[in-house]
Amino acid sequence: MANNTKSKKNDVVEETVNEPQKKKPRKFAQDDMILCKSVTYGELLLPGKKSKLLYIWSNYGDVTEVEFQDLQALRSTRSAYLMNPYFVIEDEELLEQWPELKALYDKTMALDIDSLFSLPINQFKKRLRDIPVGFKDPIKNIAGEKIRNGSLDSIAKINALDEILGTELKLMID
Structure with a gap:
């Protein structure tokens, strides 16, 4: 018996290798x-330089939407609102475009205030010394x-x- 298998002409299976394409940065209006999100203990008010809106956070952890143009104005003046920070931007796409804030927030987010107080004393002191300026007041409070x-x-x-943050909390002890 003869082999009846027809030979197919060089069937080339093209595999498209999907290279991770660089996603175009989002263009913000x-x-x-x-x-x-507020990282300030107590009420935080932000007057929008461009929009003239007043943004309000009631307490630490509250979220409020802020117009892009107002965030741009704060960034261009290196405002303490963003650089200390008093609040953090929650939009990952925007943070990818503003790497200096992303780096600051990465350092800031590494600080978990709740777990800070449960650290052993040596680690507690070290973390207190490394805290960004904007977190000192919330930690005092x-x-x-x-x-x-x-x-x-x-x-x-x-x-x-008391020593590191310049408080007199010892006076509160009965």
Whole structure:
């Protein structure tokens, strides 16, 4: 018996290798609303330089949308609102385009205020010294609240807060 298999002409299977294409950066319109989260203890007010809107956060962790043009104005003047920071931009696409803020936020996000107080004293002191300026006031306020409600009673940590942040929290101890 003869082999009846027809030979196919060089069937070339083309595989398209999908190289990860660089996604074009999103073009933001001036009035695009960008989600921002407060990292300030207590009320935070931001008057929009361009839009003339007043943005309000009630407390630490609250989110408010801020117009892109107002964020641009803050960035161009290296405003303390962004650089200390008093609030953080929650839009990853925008942060990819503003690498200096992304780097700052990466450092800032590494600081988990809740776990800060549970660190051993040596790590606690080191973290306090490395805290960005914008987080010092919230930490002072949170520490005061923790002393009042009894959840912070470590004299060593209170002394460290007083020494490093320039507070007098020791006076709050009964």
